[in-house]
Amino acid sequence: MPRLVSHPDEVKIISRRFGQGAAEIDRYIELDGYKAAQAAIEKGPEWIIAEMKASGLRGRGGAGFPTGMKWSFVPKQSEKPKYVLVNGDESEPGTCKDHLIFLHDPHAVIEGTLIAGLAIGAKMGFIYLRGEYRYLLKIMEKAVADAYAKGFLGKNIFGSGIDFEVVTQTGAGAYEVGEESALMESLEGKRGVPRIKPPFPAVVGLYGGPTVINNAETIATAPHILLMGGEAYAKVGTERNGGTRLFGISGHVERPGVYELPMGFNLKRAIYEVAGGIPGGKKLKAVVPGGSSTPVLLPEEIDVGLDFDQMAKAGTMLGSGGVVVIDESVCMVEFALRTIKFYQHESCGWCIPCREGTDWLKKSITRLHAGGAVDKDIDNIRYLAENMMGRTFCPLGDAAAMPTIGFVKKFRHEFEEHLNGKGCPYEHQREAVLV
Amino acid sequence: MSTPATTIFSPALAARFDKLVTLYPVRRSALVPMLLYSQDEVGYISDAVVEEIAVRIGITPLDVRNVLSYYSMLRTKPVGKYNVQVCTNISCMLKDGYGILDHCKQRLGIGHKEVTPDGLFSLEEVECIGACCWAPAVQINYDFYDDLTPEKMDKVLEDYRAGRGKETL
Numbered sequence: 001m002p003r004l005v006s007h008p009d010e011v012k013i014i015s016r017r018f019g020q021g022a023a024e025i026d027r028y029i030e031l032d033g034y035k036a037a038q039a040a041i042e043k044g045p046e047w048i049i050a051e052m053k054a055s056g057l058r059g060r061g062g063a064g065f066p067t068g069m070k071w072s073f074v075p076k077q078s079e080k081p082k083y084v085l086v087n088g089d090e091s092e093p094g095t096c097k098d099h100l101i102f103l104h105d106p107h108a109v110i111e112g113t114l115i116a117g118l119a120i121g122a123k124m125g126f127i128y129l130r131g132e133y134r135y136l137l138k139i140m141e142k143a144v145a146d147a148y149a150k151g152f153l154g155k156n157i158f159g160s161g162i163d164f165e166v167v168t169q170t171g172a173g174a175y176e177v178g179e180e181s182a183l184m185e186s187l188e189g190k191r192g193v194p195r196i197k198p199p200f201p202a203v204v205g206l207y208g209g210p211t212v213i214n215n216a217e218t219i220a221t222a223p224h225i226l227l228m229g230g231e232a233y234a235k236v237g238t239e240r241n242g243g244t245r246l247f248g249i250s251g252h253v254e255r256p257g258v259y260e261l262p263m264g265f266n267l268k269r270a271i272y273e274v275a276g277g278i279p280g281g282k283k284l285k286a287v288v289p290g291g292s293s294t295p296v297l298l299p300e301e302i303d304v305g306l307d308f309d310q311m312a313k314a315g316t317m318l319g320s321g322g323v324v325v326i327d328e329s330v331c332m333v334e335f336a337l338r339t340i341k342f343y344q345h346e347s348c349g350w351c352i353p354c355r356e357g358t359d360w361l362k363k364s365i366t367r368l369h370a371g372g373a374v375d376k377d378i379d380n381i382r383y384l385a386e387n388m389m390g391r392t393f394c395p396l397g398d399a400a401a402m403p404t405i406g407f408v409k410k411f412r413h414e415f416e417e418h419l420n421g422k423g424c425p426y427e428h429q430r431e432a433v434l435v
Numbered sequence: 436m437s438t439p440a441t442t443i444f445s446p447a448l449a450a451r452f453d454k455l456v457t458l459y460p461v462r463r464s465a466l467v468p469m470l471l472y473s474q475d476e477v478g479y480i481s482d483a484v485v486e487e488i489a490v491r492i493g494i495t496p497l498d499v500r501n502v503l504s505y506y507s508m509l510r511t512k513p514v515g516k517y518n519v520q521v522c523t524n525i526s527c528m529l530k531d532g533y534g535i536l537d538h539c540k541q542r543l544g545i546g547h548k549e550v551t552p553d554g555l556f557s558l559e560e561v562e563c564i565g566a567c568c569w570a571p572a573v574q575i576n577y578d579f580y581d582d583l584t585p586e587k588m589d590k591v592l593e594d595y596r597a598g599r600g601k602e603t604l
Contacts, residue, residue, distance in 0.1 A: 002569050002581060081460070093524040093563040124460075131471055131508045132564050134577035135603045167458050172471045173508030175562070189463030189492070191505040207460050250526035250567040257568045292525055292563075322567060324525055338528055342562050348505070 002100060005257030007274045011236055011244050013224050014217065015260040018104040023139055025146040028107040034152055036223035037111050040118045041160045048119040052222065054230030056242025060097075061087060061178070061215030062291065062319045063395075064308040067222075068230075071212055073202040074120040080209035084116045084125035085187070085201075088216040089171055089178040091130055092291035093342060094322025097246035097258050098216040102129065102136035105220060106143035110166060112219035114153070115226065116212050117164050124165045126206070127216075128183060131172040140168050175346035179394045180213045182348070193350040194394035217246060237263030241307035245321050249275040252282065252327040264305040271302065271325055282327040286411075290319020292339050293399030295406030296332075316406070331426035332414045336407035337365045343400030354397035357388040361404055368415060371423030378415045382408045439490045443483045448476050452491060462492050470503050475604055478513045507562075515550045515557030517595045519543070520574040523560050526567035535571045536560055538585040542592060555596065577603040 004019050012018075022028045040048050053068030074082060086109060090098040101109060113125040127144075129137045144166050147153045155163050169187055171177050177186045181195035184206045205211025221243065225233045234242035241263040247270060248258045254276030261270060267289060271277065278284055284299045289306075294317040297304075304314045311318040326335065344358035364381050367373055385401040385408070392398070408415060417425055442449045452469055456462040466488070473484045480503055489496040503509045519539055523532040540546055543556050550557040566572035569581030573588070578601040580591050594600045 002566065002579075090565050091563060094526055094567050095563075096565045096567045096569070099565045130565065131506070132574060132577070135579070138603070169464075170468050170471055172467050172506035174506050186467060187464055188461065189466035189502065191502055248568045250570060251529040256570070288525070322526075324529070324567070326529065330529065335525065335528075338523070338525055342524055345562055 002096070002103065003257065004100075005255055005259060007255075007259055009265070009269070009274055010260050011262050012260050013228070013233070013236070013244050014101070014105075014108070014221050014246060015258075017108070018100060020104075022105050022107065023103070023143060025107060025143065025150060028105075032227060033107055033223075034111055036226035037114050037118075037152065038158055039226055040115045041158055041162065045119050045121065048115060048226065051226055051230035052119070054234060055225040056230075056234040056237060056240060057218065057221055057225060058241060058308055059215055060217035060221070060245055060321065062092065062293075062317070064318060067214065067218055070202065070214070071116065071119045073200075074210045074212060075203065076121065078121075078210050080207070081124065082120055082122040082210045083206045083212075084113050084120070084122050085180075085183065085206055085211055085213040086113055086125065086127040086216055086219050087178060087180065087183055087213055088127060088129040088133070089174075089183060090133075090216070090320075091175040091178050091346075092293065092320045092322060093339075094248065094250055094288060094291045094324045095320040096248050096250075097321060099133065099136065100246070100258050101216055101220050102133065102140055106140050107147065108220040108223055109140070109216055110143055110147050110153070112214075112222040113166055114157070114164055115222045116214065116219060118162070120210070120212055122212070123163055124167070126167050126169055126187060128169045128171060128177075128187060130177075131170050134170070137168060137170050144168055174348075175342075176348040176394070176396055179396065182394065183213065184211070191348070193348050196393055238305065238307050238310075240309060247306065247321045247323055249323045249325065251325040252278050252284075252330075253325045254279050261306065264307040264310065267297075267304050267306050267323070268302045270306065270323065275325070278325070278327050280327075282329060284325070285328045285330060286326040286332060286335075288322075288324040288326070288403070290317050291322040292324070292342065293317075293395075293403055294319040295402050296410055298410055317402075329427065331369075331424055332407055332411040333365065333369045333418055334424065334426070336404060336411075337362070337369050339403050339407075340365055340400060343396065347396060347400070351392040351394075351397060353388045353391040354400065357384060357397065358400045360384055361400065365404075368418055369424055371418055371421045373419055375416070375419060377419075378408060378412060381415075439487055443487055444473065444476060448472060456491060463494060466492055466494075466499070466502055467506065470499075470506070470509055474509060479510050481511075513550075513554075514559075516555050517575050517600065518557045518559060519592070520559045520561040520564070522562070522564045522566070522570070522572050522574075524563040524567075526563075527570040527572060530570040532571040534585065535573065535583050535588055538588055539573075539592070542589065556592070575600065
């Protein structure tokens with residue numbers, strides 16, 4: 001069972017039911033569960049969307065798109081049925097927050113799905129979990145069955161005359177399916193390759209119908225926003241970055257874990273105070289601030305607020321909230337190599353710049369790490385990565401290129417240390433092998 | 436597009452599949468879950484599994500294979516009864532995930548994607564499994580083991596060897 005952590009600097013909104021037994025529906029109801037859904041039924045779609053807009057909630061999957069606005073883009077009239085799709089394909093290295101939501105608060109996901117459905121006029125929602133999360137899928141399946149049994153899902157929910165169905169779905173191992181259009185392909189029983197956009201899912205999505213697709217944390221936040229009010233939620237965070245979010249702090253810290261911090265919380269404080277700093281008296285070398293696809297920060301760059309805008313200003317991204325902390329003992333070339341190895345493995349092969357680019361980056365960095373590179377190879381790595389940017393159907397190509405460019409730019413001296421047959425000067429994890 | 440006259444699945448799984456295809460606006464949406472659940476029962480996606488799923492959904496066996504080859508958890512060959520999947524992605528790597536992998540290799544006497552001669556264990560180095568804050572982490576079939584050390588790993592493997600391991604399925 002994943003360990004729960006706590007710190008006085010946390011503001012617990014979405015995590016307030018963690019460890020409270022809220023996976024049981026009666027307990028969830030005791031803890032204000034399904035009140036937001038009933039209010040949503042009573043007050044209607046305009047009220048829901050106005051509250052969501054006022055909350056300043058931005059997508060927790062990584063892109064940070066304002067949720068209320070996303071919901072408002074769905075056309076009111078549609079010949080095809082509309083759908084709500086919950087993205088629980090959590091696969092970005094460094095990210096394990098949705099894991100805890102499914103484990104401790106599955107009904108919040110269901111209630112959020114229902115609220116999104118009411119907002120856009122959908123009659124059906126899907127909750128898609130990555131295949132590896134089977135034990136969490138079982139928890140979600142039970143929660144859905146319990147909600148049906150209470151009349152909170154199905155026909156005439158809460159006696160309102162409204163129907164709403166929820167279906168849970170398992171993936172079967174694919175990072176790429178976390179991309180919204182690839183997820184729709186997967187849910188339609190196909191290979192998870194991305195679709196070209198436009199049209200966007202709000203207009204043509206799942207089964208060709210208008211679709212709202214949100215990250216599981218985003219969806220699970222919606223009931224809390226309706227309960228406390230959009231404005232009150234917004235006030236917890238910073239300007240244009242409402243509320244709190246779950247930050248997973250992992251790697252070289254004393255107390256790794258998932259912490260709920262207000263948006264804009266200082267990254268340095270998150271690492272040194274909340275997560276207890278670097279163990280063993282070692283020095284900090286680098287921080288990957290928002291999952292493995294976000295460009296690395298140097299120790300002197302971490303005095304920055306954790307929100308979408310401040311992180312963009314610092315030349316990186318808030319991403320998925322997965323903060324990976326790296327101490328001085330780590331070889332950054334090897335870290336770059338492990339990162340690109342992942343993206344090479346997960347590239348779906350649909351677009352050539354991504355399929356070929358990730359493969360050549362992996363080969364080049366493997367060779368460099370083993371000492372088989374010369375100075376101009378470093379520039380070639382950067383050039384190759386820069387030329388992948390923006391040239392693919394989906395953001396996986398960028399997700400592979402962005403961190404690579406960051407590692408080369410900020411740790412060029414470490415790349416240089418490996419050149420001309422010298423190989424890795426650090427105590428490395430893997431045998432350096434030439435390919 | 437039909438329920439086949441005979442089935443290779445257990446009555447419970449066949450009944451589950453009969454229902455599953457009706458849950459979605461299109462039957463094909465059941466494909467990925469059906470492949471994974473078949474694998475859980477049969478051990479891998481055999482030719483017979485492909486054939487029956489194609490009939491149940493109403494697509495060709497080639498369509499089924501085209502989808503199954505995309506997903507990394509789906510396999511067309513058997514693995515050990517307990518498939519040990521060691522994460523070595525960044526957060527686990529920083530907490531000695533490779534040490535855990537090497538330890539498993541040595542203890543089980545097998546390498547990546549190999550099976551022990553008695554068929555009890557197989558080993559796999561996997562990408563991020565979503566347990567980054569509890570690294571290093573391992574999944575045995577569908578069960579997670581967090582905050583591992585070589586000693587804790589030995590205990591986990593020993594439990595499975597003795598038939599005391601967790602089994603979500």
